[in-house]
Amino acid sequence: MRDLVRWDPFQELTYWHGDIDNLIDRFFGRSDGADQELAPWWPAVESFEKDGQYFLRMDLPGVDAKDVEVVAEDGFLVVRGERKNARQAEVKNYHYRETTYGRFERRMNLPKGTDTNRIAARYENGILEISMPLPAHLAQKKVPIQIEGGKADSSKAA
Numbered sequence: 651m652r653d654l655v656r657w658d659p660f661q662e663l664t665y666w667h668g669d670i671d672n673l674i675d676r677f678f679g680r681s682d683g684a685d686q687e688l689a690p691w692w693p694a695v696e697s698f699e700k701d702g703q704y705f706l707r708m709d710l711p712g713v714d715a716k717d718v719e720v721v722a723e724d725g726f727l728v729v730r731g732e733r734k735n736a737r738q739a740e741v742k743n744y745h746y747r748e749t750t751y752g753r754f755e756r757r758m759n760l761p762k763g764t765d766t767n768r769i770a771a772r773y774e775n776g777i778l779e780i781s782m783p784l785p786a787h788l789a790q791k792k793v794p795i796q797i798e799g800g801k802a803d804s805s806k807a808a
Contacts (some may be wrong), residue, residue, distance in 0.1 A: 691733070691750035695758070704761060704784050711776040712749075718773065720780060722766040727780065731753045749770055 694709045708729060710718065718731035735751040760766070763785030771780045 654761060668770075691752065691754050693729075693754060695756060698745050698757075699784060702784050703781050704764075706758065706780040708756065708778040708780075709776065713776065715773040718778060720769075720771045720778075722760065722764075722769055725760055725762075727758050727760050727769070728755065729758075729778065729780075761789060 693713075695706060697704070697706045699705070701797065706727065710731065710733070712781055713731055713733045718729065721728045721730070730753070732753045733751050760782075761784065766782075767787075769780065769782045771778060774778075
């Protein structure tokens with residue numbers, strides 16, 4: 651028997667986005683992957699906060715660390731690089747190809763007040779992780795909740 655899986659409507663949008671991309675590729679004659687070198691690609695990114703730090707992680711499979719550049723400029727964090735196809739000369743007749751090669755650039759807003767001198771980047775197993783301290787005004791503060799009238803009245807259950 652199969653397990654129930656919670657439906658995520660946003661995941662459907664991701665599939666729809668891919669379907670539209672494939673439709674456009676086929677319309678412009680890139681269905682065999684031969685022109686994939688010309689198509690831009692955008693590595694997947696996730697961002698989160700943890701222990702007063704802001705993190706960005708970027709999936710860069712097949713990208714050599716020396717081909718990646720991280721720059722903080724004008725309130726943005728810019729990650730540029732290139733995924734090279736070392737086997738292109740060896741393989742001529744692709745049957746199916748979804749992997750995209752070439753240059754990429756991702757530009758993300760830095761939180762206001764970020765100290766760009768304290769941004770750190772680490773690259774391991776095809777994942778680039780960038781961390782920076784959260785500016786003081788963005789750090790989470792726990793707000794105490796005052797309960798008026800003492801204990802909560804459980805006799806008024808609906």
